[in-house]
Structure formats: structure tokens, C-alpha cells
Amino acid sequence: MARLTSRLLGLTQLLAVLGAVNGYVEMFSGLQARQINPGQLAAAYDYIVVGGGHSGLVIANRLSEDSGRSVLVVEYGYFDNNPAQVEPASATQYLARNLFNLSSVAQPGIGNRQGQVYAASVVGGGSTVNGMLFDRGSAEDYDIWERLGNPGWGWAGLLPYFKKSTTFTPPSPELTREYNITWDIEGAYGNGPIQATFPDWQWPGIKIQWKAWAEVGMPINIEGAAGDAFGAYWVPSNVDQQYRRSYARNGYWDPAANRANLKLLTGYRVNEVLFNANKRAESVTIQERGSANGAPTITVRATQEIILCAGWLHTPQILQRSGVGPRALLQQAGINVVADLPGVGSNLQDHPVSRAGFQYQTDVVPNPGSLNSNATFRTWADQQWQQRKGQWVLVMRWSPPRFPS
Structure with a gap:
């Protein structure tokens, strides 16, 4: 009887594993089916986003809430459907397939x-490849933006939207109690x-x-x-209760992906925005990723708006290619000037x-080095992670980043 029970338990575990694998396959194949091809x-x-x-x-999620409006998202990258990408250890794994190959x-x-320039090229953008440390600037940082002539971009104007995005x-x-961890749900989260x-x-x-x-x-x-982002304070991680990455892909795309009015085209680059005689943006030209110069382009029209969300790196690039930017630079590149805006492509503020x-x-034991030097501790750590707890969740906080070669 004990042997039969053992075999049944083993079979149950095997079916559970196969069910989980099949779940991944069905989930990811379903996501692929929701995409469209150029045809x-x-x-x-x-x-057009x-x-x-x-x-x-x-933005695509919010716009497509109106079933009477059609929304197209054009993304240069692809889906990263590897389950490992939502695990905490991915916080230090900057995979080349999810990045642009760029140098300064x-x-x-x-x-x-020269240095390597890190910019995401994947559905979900930087939220797919970041370190999952959920932090914000201080209130003064945003207030300075507003004082520079950007009404509504101060701390008071932005905080309601910050809070609207997150559950803590x-x-x-x-x-x-042991570590005196502190937080402010009312002041920072929604x-x-x-x-x-x-x-x-x-x-x-x-x-x-x-x-x-x-x-x-x-x-x-x-x-x-909550606005006091200076000195020492506790920083949570953008992970769910199973300690898996919580990001734009599973927070905003997945819940909306079945909407008939929302389409996503991956693996295509937006070359430029086309303007009509009144300088109103009315269409974009797109080209398949990896295609040589001179490859066929496709023009897609927007009846309402074109929203540029190509990040700090490629949004100004698209604007300049479209004739919006510093006149001297555009003329040097042989681009017709639609609007002479010297600030486009300038004044980038990035962190080193x-x-x-x-x-x-002397050091306290255990410490991060114990994962490599103490086999007993490593075994315990592995067991803890199988239960979705323990210090493997902390790898992202302590391991030095490993940059792609």
C-alpha cells in the first residue's frame, strides 16, 4: 500500500509539472496569437503607439478601454517568454537579446x-530587464521639472498617477520588527x-x-x-507575492491583450512620422527589424493621434528623422525641416x-558570499527558493551586475 501511495504521489507530481509546462506553452502561444503580422x-x-x-x-491599455477606438502598438523588440525572465535573478542578467546593441x-x-548604452529592446521595455528596485526621485526633483516650465510635472501633479499604478x-x-522596515502606503501607493x-x-x-x-x-x-528619496530608507521590489517580476508586460499588456481593438506588431522599426501640409502628424512609416537600407517600408495612418513612446533614446531620434529638431543638425543630415526645435535630442540627464x-x-555570517562558500547554506537557500522565499529573492539587491560582453 505504501509503495502504491508513493507511486501515485510521484505520478501526481509528474502531472503537476507537465501541467505547469503545458500552462506555460498555452500562455505563451496564446500571447503569440494575439500579435499581428504585417499582412x-x-x-x-x-x-498608433x-x-x-x-x-x-x-497608454495602449488605457486607450483600448474604449472598444470603439482602434489601437496599434509598434515595437522594435519581441516578447521574452522565458519564465526565467520574471524570476528575481533576472535582475542582474542583462541579456543581449533584450537590448539594443549601442555604444556612446x-x-x-x-x-x-566609449561606453555601452543600455536601452531595452523587448516588449515591456526597461521594466522587463531592470533591477526591480521600486524607487522614485525626491519631490524636489519633480518640482524642478515644473519650475522649468512644465505645468503638472511637479510632485503634486504626478503623485496621483504614481499611486494609481502600484499596490504595495x-x-x-x-x-x-526585526529589521525595523518602514513604508508609507497612504503617501506612496494606491x-x-x-x-x-x-x-x-x-x-x-x-x-x-x-x-x-x-x-x-x-x-x-x-x-x-513618498517624496523623501534621500538619505537612507527602505526600497521595496516590484515583485508579486510569489516574488516574480511585476512589470508593464504582465501588469498592463496581458490583461488587455484579448481586446479586439488592440493590436501589437513586434520586430518592426518606426522610421519617421509623416506630417500633412498643416504640420499635423497623420501617419508613420515602418520597416522590418534587421532589414537592409532600401528594404520596403509600410505606411500606416492614424486618424486621431500618434503617440511616441520609444524611450529616452529613440523618441528624439524618430522626431529628428521626421524633421522635428535642431535646424542645423537636420539640414546637415539632409532632412527637410518641419519644425526647428533645438531641444529635441538635447539635455539628456542620465545616471552613471x-x-x-x-x-x-570581519563580516556577519551568513552574507552574500556564503552562497558560494558554504555548501550547507547554499542547499538551504535552494530549498527556501522552492517555497518562494529566502535570500534568493535578495540576489538582486546584493549581487554585482553582470553586463553583457
């Missing part, structure tokens, strides 16, 4: 060296599709770090996402990436 393109859509990243998928020009400030789930009471929480295990060394910061007088804040390594005289 299925209509001549016109009410709205250029870029299926962070903002593009949000020589930078005088760093000895004329507090960690366990035991972990909260009831949106993007999930945020803290892993249910923390490295013991964090306690020492907090004590050291307090001793040197660093400001300690309750919640950075640096790394510091320290050799401790």
Missing part, C-alpha cells in the same frame, strides 16, 4: 572612452496593477549598516517613494553606473 495591418488606426515599453503598454560616442569627461503589500510583522513588496528574508549585515548610517548622521526616512568593492576584516 494583417489595417490601413489606419485611431491611435510607437514603442511597447513602460509607457507604451500603459567618445566622452571627454572620462578620457574620451507589507512584509511579515516578524521581519518588520491600488494599481504593478505589485511591490519586500522579500521575507534579509541579510543580517543590514542591521549593522543601518546602525553605521545613523552614527554618521545620515538622514533616515520612512519611505523614499559605478561599483565599489570592500574587503571586510
Whole structure:
């Protein structure tokens, strides 16, 4: 009887695994079926969204809520349907297939060296490949934007939309008490599709770090996402309660993908926006990814609006190719000037990436190095992750980033 029970249990586990695999296959094949190919393109859509990243998928979701309006999203990248991409370890895996292959020009400030430029090329954009640390700027950062002549872009104007996007789930009471984890749901979060929480295990060394910061007088804040993003404060991760990546793809695209009025074309580049005689944007030209110059282009018309969501890198590029930008630059490139706007393509504010390594005289055990140096701890960590808890969820917080070669 015991042997029969054991065999039945083994069969049940096997069927569960096969069911999970089949679920992945059905889910991903369904998502592929919801896409269109160039032959299925209509001549016109009410709205054309250029870029299926962070903002593009949000806008497409909201616009397509009106079933009487047709929406087309054109995305240069593809879906990343690998289940590993939603696991926490993906936070340090910058896969070349999900990125543009770009380098900067020589930078005088760093000895004329060039650097790799990281920009996502995948459905979901940067939210598909980022480190999943759910943070915002300080209130002053946004207020400065508004003072520069951008009404509504201050902290008070943007906070309602920040809150609308996110649902925060507090960690366990035991972990909260042990590490003095703090947050401000009312000031920072709402009831949106993007999930945020803290892993249910923390490295013991964090306690020492907090004590050291307090001793040197660093400001300690309750919640950075509520506007006090300076000093030391706890930062949650944009993961769900199973500690899987919560991002634009599963937060905004998947719930809307079955709408008949919403279409997504992947693997195509938007070359330019075409304007009519009154300088109204009325259509886009698109071209298949990887095609050589001179390959056929397709023109698709928008009866209402064209929304550029191609990111900090390619939105100004598309505008310049369309004749919107600094006159001298456009004339140098042989592009007809539609609007002389010197600011297009200028004034980029990006953050540098640096790394510091320290050799401790003493350290608390376990620490991140224990995953490699202590086989017993590594076994325990693996067991914890099978239950969707433990320090593997913290890999994204402690492992140095591994950049693609």
C-alpha cells in the first residue's frame, strides 16, 4: 500500500509539472496569437503607439478601454517568454537579446572612452530587464521639472498617477520588527496593477549598516517613494507575492491583450512620422527589424493621434528623422525641416553606473558570499527558493551586475 501511495504521489507530481509546462506553452502561444503580422495591418488606426515599453503598454491599455477606438502598438523588440525572465535573478542578467546593441560616442569627461548604452529592446521595455528596485526621485526633483516650465510635472501633479499604478503589500510583522522596515502606503501607493513588496528574508549585515548610517548622521526616512528619496530608507521590489517580476508586460499588456481593438506588431522599426501640409502628424512609416537600407517600408495612418513612446533614446531620434529638431543638425543630415526645435535630442540627464568593492576584516555570517562558500547554506537557500522565499529573492539587491560582453 505504501509503495502504491508513493507511486501515485510521484505520478501526481509528474502531472503537476507537465501541467505547469503545458500552462506555460498555452500562455505563451496564446500571447503569440494575439500579435499581428504585417499582412494583417489595417490601413489606419485611431491611435498608433510607437514603442511597447513602460509607457507604451500603459497608454495602449488605457486607450483600448474604449472598444470603439482602434489601437496599434509598434515595437522594435519581441516578447521574452522565458519564465526565467520574471524570476528575481533576472535582475542582474542583462541579456543581449533584450537590448539594443549601442555604444556612446567618445566622452571627454572620462578620457574620451566609449561606453555601452543600455536601452531595452523587448516588449515591456526597461521594466522587463531592470533591477526591480521600486524607487522614485525626491519631490524636489519633480518640482524642478515644473519650475522649468512644465505645468503638472511637479510632485503634486504626478503623485496621483504614481499611486494609481502600484499596490504595495507589507512584509511579515516578524521581519518588520526585526529589521525595523518602514513604508508609507497612504503617501506612496494606491491600488494599481504593478505589485511591490519586500522579500521575507534579509541579510543580517543590514542591521549593522543601518546602525553605521545613523552614527554618521545620515538622514533616515520612512519611505523614499513618498517624496523623501534621500538619505537612507527602505526600497521595496516590484515583485508579486510569489516574488516574480511585476512589470508593464504582465501588469498592463496581458490583461488587455484579448481586446479586439488592440493590436501589437513586434520586430518592426518606426522610421519617421509623416506630417500633412498643416504640420499635423497623420501617419508613420515602418520597416522590418534587421532589414537592409532600401528594404520596403509600410505606411500606416492614424486618424486621431500618434503617440511616441520609444524611450529616452529613440523618441528624439524618430522626431529628428521626421524633421522635428535642431535646424542645423537636420539640414546637415539632409532632412527637410518641419519644425526647428533645438531641444529635441538635447539635455539628456542620465545616471552613471559605478561599483565599489570592500574587503571586510570581519563580516556577519551568513552574507552574500556564503552562497558560494558554504555548501550547507547554499542547499538551504535552494530549498527556501522552492517555497518562494529566502535570500534568493535578495540576489538582486546584493549581487554585482553582470553586463553583457
